[in-house]
Amino acid sequence: MNPSLILRIPATTANLGPGFDLFGLALSLYNTIGFDFDAGADFRLVDTEGRDLPIAPEDNLIRTAYEHMYRKLGGGKAPAWNAVVDAATAPGKGFGSSAMAVVAGVHLAWAMLRSGGIDSLVSSVEEGFRPETHSDEIAGFLDLEPHPDNVVPARVGGWVFCSDTRTVLRHSLPDSLGLAILIPDYSISTEKSRQSLPLQISREDTLANMRGCLLWLEYIHSGRIDLLEQALASDRLHEPYRTPSLPGYQAMKQAVLREGCVGMTLSGSGPGIIVYFDRTRQEQLESRLRALALEHIGPATIVHFCTPDPDGLVYLKAMPGATAPLQA
Numbered sequence: 001m002n003p004s005l006i007l008r009i010p011a012t013t014a015n016l017g018p019g020f021d022l023f024g025l026a027l028s029l030y031n032t033i034g035f036d037f038d039a040g041a042d043f044r045l046v047d048t049e050g051r052d053l054p055i056a057p058e059d060n061l062i063r064t065a066y067e068h069m070y071r072k073l074g075g076g077k078a079p080a081w082n083a084v085v086d087a088a089t090a091p092g093k094g095f096g097s098s099a100m101a102v103v104a105g106v107h108l109a110w111a112m113l114r115s116g117g118i119d120s121l122v123s124s125v126e127e128g129f130r131p132e133t134h135s136d137e138i139a140g141f142l143d144l145e146p147h148p149d150n151v152v153p154a155r156v157g158g159w160v161f162c163s164d165t166r167t168v169l170r171h172s173l174p175d176s177l178g179l180a181i182l183i184p185d186y187s188i189s190t191e192k193s194r195q196s197l198p199l200q201i202s203r204e205d206t207l208a209n210m211r212g213c214l215l216w217l218e219y220i221h222s223g224r225i226d227l228l229e230q231a232l233a234s235d236r237l238h239e240p241y242r243t244p245s246l247p248g249y250q251a252m253k254q255a256v257l258r259e260g261c262v263g264m265t266l267s268g269s270g271p272g273i274i275v276y277f278d279r280t281r282q283e284q285l286e287s288r289l290r291a292l293a294l295e296h297i298g299p300a301t302i303v304h305f306c307t308p309d310p311d312g313l314v315y316l317k318a319m320p321g322a323t324a325p326l327q328a
Ligand SMILES: Nc1ncnc2c1ncn2[C@@H]1O[C@H](COP(=O)(O)OP(=O)(O)OP(=O)(O)O)[C@@H](O)[C@H]1O
Pocket: 014, 045, 053, 055, 059, 060, 061, 062, 063, 085, 087, 090, 091, 092, 093, 094, 095, 096, 097, 098, 099, 101, 150, 188, 189, 190, 191, 267, 268, 269, 270
């Protein structure tokens, strides 16, 4: 495959404790998607070795998002492509693989129609180009993934609270924050996981999450780590329902807190996990967190240290060297 248009989109972590369906963070862990519009293309998805991805054609969310946006913008029948995907993680791990697919498909359709076709789009973009985000793109994302906490950070980078298609609060996190992600060797479908959540919650639980959200924001502005610590421990909307069935989650959380980390949250709908700590301690924590993850979450768990991604969607001129997806 010889892709003419290449997008780099960060993996994301959503919820961040109390910000269920509201907050998300882009991570320095990247998906790269190269589109090839050659004659005969039929929306095939392959990895960097040319092997078909284990995604059924009806689950090809890049295509669904692309055709949806093309139609929505009045473009008629969308030209077919094949895509090579260098995925950050396997789907269903909680690091925004569906958001990546939605952002790639919606943005591609939007940008092609804005530019007057794929050829003019390709000739107009430079390596590293970061296109401005428009509210109609965000509306397109939300048509397919009704909560913005993965899709919007994947598109714009950074820590994001998207209130509606025109209101996106985007912040950088204090440099002192260290992050580690843990990827268990099994997957969870977000759709199924959401079915376990109650539709109504008490006033007490609502207040706990509201407090947590405000503490998160104040941490971002002040850098006070004690506020982040309280925020990360405050969720009552989703983690209490999702985590009891996850092997080793509670034991891992206790162990992480005993090591002096700031907190640990479920990443999106899981089973991925994110650990927050003081970055000056990273070297000291690396082997310890790996050992704890293997002991509590499972021997095949991947542990990856990362930072917030500040860029969101970026155009590349060549596929970077292939990297194996982080999957156990
Ligand atoms: N490379 C891809 N190409 C096309 N569709 C994809 C791709 N990766 C993921 N998807 C779609 O996303 C679905 C997985 O979405 P799901 O929300 O369950 O997992 P996730 O996005 O990894 O988790 P979370 O939303 O908690 O971060 C897949 O079933 C598939 O439909």
